Amino acid sequence: MRPRVTLHMMSSIDGRINTVGWPVSADCHDAYEMLHRDLRSDAWLVGRVTMAEFALGEMRPMLADRIYPRQTWKAAAAGMAPYAVYLDRSGCLHLNRERVNGDALIAVLTTNVSDDYIAELHRDGISYIFAGDTELDLHRALHILRTEFGIETILLEGGGAINGAFLRRDLIDEVSLLILPIADGKPGVPTTFDHNIAGARPLELISVNILRGGLLHVRYQVMSADHAPGGRAVAPPAS
Structure with missing residues (x-):
């Protein structure tokens, strides 16, 4: 028995999460915090x-x-x-x-x-x-x-190594990603998921919302580790 875990992160379009040096307005952080509140988790x-x-x-x-x-x-x-x-x-x-x-x-x-x-x-x-x-x-x-x-519910909010560790152990039920209209491309910087040696994981789209300033809020259900291509198996809700 464990809490339901939702990964909630803010990233560039190429998955970088270190905002140092980005032309990020206060509106981006406000949008992230608004979504944090709206997701209403216990921790x-x-x-x-x-x-x-x-x-x-x-x-x-x-x-x-x-x-x-x-x-x-x-x-x-x-x-x-x-x-x-x-x-x-x-x-x-x-x-x-x-x-x-x-x-x-x-x-x-x-x-x-x-x-x-x-x-x-x-x-x-x-x-x-x-x-x-x-x-x-x-x-x-x-x-x-x-x-x-x-x-009973947790928002997982990084960094990339922690996120990767949770994904590797099949401990993420949903992804909530705020994508900024920024392309970074710097090598060697943290990304949404780092050190996930277990390999790629398929996701199922829940919703996409366009926010002010060109931001995208995308939500995905994380598929089970043994999901077969073409199947519809979804990780069961945390019990």
């Missing part, structure tokens, strides 16, 4: 690098005065969706806050993180779960988020 989930953009102030490391059990901990801010979830395998991100955009934070960790880092999360009021010993088990992470936090 949004990103990787460590993406969440680092929301860090406040200087790093304030802690020295733990005890050994913490490797089990779920819910901060005072937890209890009501929406949540802001981030993946941090090694415990490297220092946010200095308990919420982002009003949403309570949840860290997804491995049991290999230090007690010092767990003490820092307690100080900052960030809930956490454990999903794996040295590598993150995304299936387990989603299961815990649903069973222990009541999260």
Whole structure:
């Protein structure tokens, strides 16, 4: 049992997602955030690098005065969706806050993180779960988020490596893509899906909407990994 996962991203027409240097207006970001709200999910989930953009102030490391059990901990801010979830395998991100955009934070960790880092999360009021010993088990992470936090729907919002990892493990049910009227073409920059060694995945179109400024909002259903050419098998809804 896991939440339903919708990938929600903004990209150029060639799939690049790093907007640095793009002639992007505020309207593009406003459109993305409007769609984020309209999709009405219980949580949004990103990787460590993406969440680092929301860090406040200087790093304030802690020295733990005890050994913490490797089990779920819910901060005072937890209890009501929406949540802001981030993946941090090694415990490297220092946010200095308990919420982002009003949403309570949840860290997804491995049991290999230090007690010092767990003490820092307690100080900052960030809930956490454990999903794996040295590598993150995304299936387990989603299961815990649903069973222990009541999260039934998630917006996956990058970066490209995280998106690729979810796709590779058959953990994306739908794609919501805001395509900007921009051609990038730079080599070696993040794309919507990176490091998907499992190979290409067929999609089934749900809808296309033309927005102001030449933006396109495209939605797809992700087909099952064993989808055969010419078939109509669609990944079943998350249960």
